[in-house]
């Protein structure tokens with residue numbers, strides 16, 4: 479019996495896929511996301527499965543893979559194409575290699591074009607294929623960085639994905655519009671970039687004029703994925719301080735979601751590191767937050783106690799991440815950054831004092 483789950487990372491709109499053989503109790507996870515490793519590990523445990531491998535469809539440019547972190551937490555092997563150039567994998571996949579879980583397997587098909595090392599993973603009975611960013615729903619991966627080639631992508635999709643059975647379901651690496659899956663038949667007809675009779679030249683012209691901004695995380699994600707998501711501080715990443723449902727970010731600090739902060743505000747020291755005028759500004763601030771602007775934090779850290787956990791807050795979560803690092807260096811063991819800052823706090827309709835918009 480097959481276990482199948484589609485998992486979503488809202489920050490990068492990435493899909494991860496869990497495939498398990500229930501009888502054997504073995505599973506693989508395709509395209510895990512670093513920040514979602516705790517969620518994925520919990521799900522795998524709850525389903526009574528043992529992770530035998532993580533598989534990355536390619537070296538991603540927009541998020542860091544959870545491959546290394548999941549291997550540390552759950553064991554199993556790291557698999558990615560040899561052509562990706564990534565270091566630290568246990569299995570360096572070549573075209574048509576198989577990865578087994580129990581009595582089931584996926585076959586890795588080389589589908590270069592978005593990157594040189596892209597692979598599509600096809601389930602043994604060809605009922606499903608995981609296309610990574612080669613083919614997206616009514617779209618496809620961009621070809622304007624990381625060895626991208628629209629010519630190669632066209633050939634990969636036409637000769638390797640569109641030759642799968644028509645009713646083969648296709649599960650993409652991302653979707654930015656809320657769609658979850660498609661099929662070979664559907665994309666052959668309705669894909670606006672290369673469906674129907676669209677020629678290679680038409681496709682190349684389309685891809686040359688996408689005009690997309692680079693992914694926000696590209697400068698962090700690509701180098702991180704070239705080492706399969708192994709962070710600089712390995713010990714920190716694997717030692718969960720455990721005082722809250724924290725997420726370790728690849729950049730090296732722990733984060734906590736606004737809703738948890740709101741529920742536990744009374745037990746916390748909430749340190750708002752924005753400037754005074756922002757604190758009093760239209761976004762408002764958290765009721766019992768203490769204002770300690772980032773520039774003064776180091777010299778005023780003694781105003782905080784090491785006995786209670788500290789949560790740092792700013793507008794979008796970047797300056798407060800720096801603040802969390804400063805406090806950690808100053809000897810605070812329980813410190814976390816509030817993910818997304820006051821912008822996420824407000825977007826989630828949590829109460830803000832002095833808010834005026």
Ligand SMILES: N[C@@H](CCC(=O)N[C@@H](CS)C(=O)NCC(=O)O)C(=O)O
Nearest residue numbers: 539540611617618619620692693694
């Ligand atoms: N806004 C997103 C952009 C993500 C992006 O460029 N995604 C790549 C995949 S790594 C892509 O091919 N996108 C195709 C598209 O958006 O049509 C971010 O900053 O992360």
Ligand SMILES: [Fe+2]
Nearest residue numbers: 538539611619
């Ligand atoms: Fe990608």
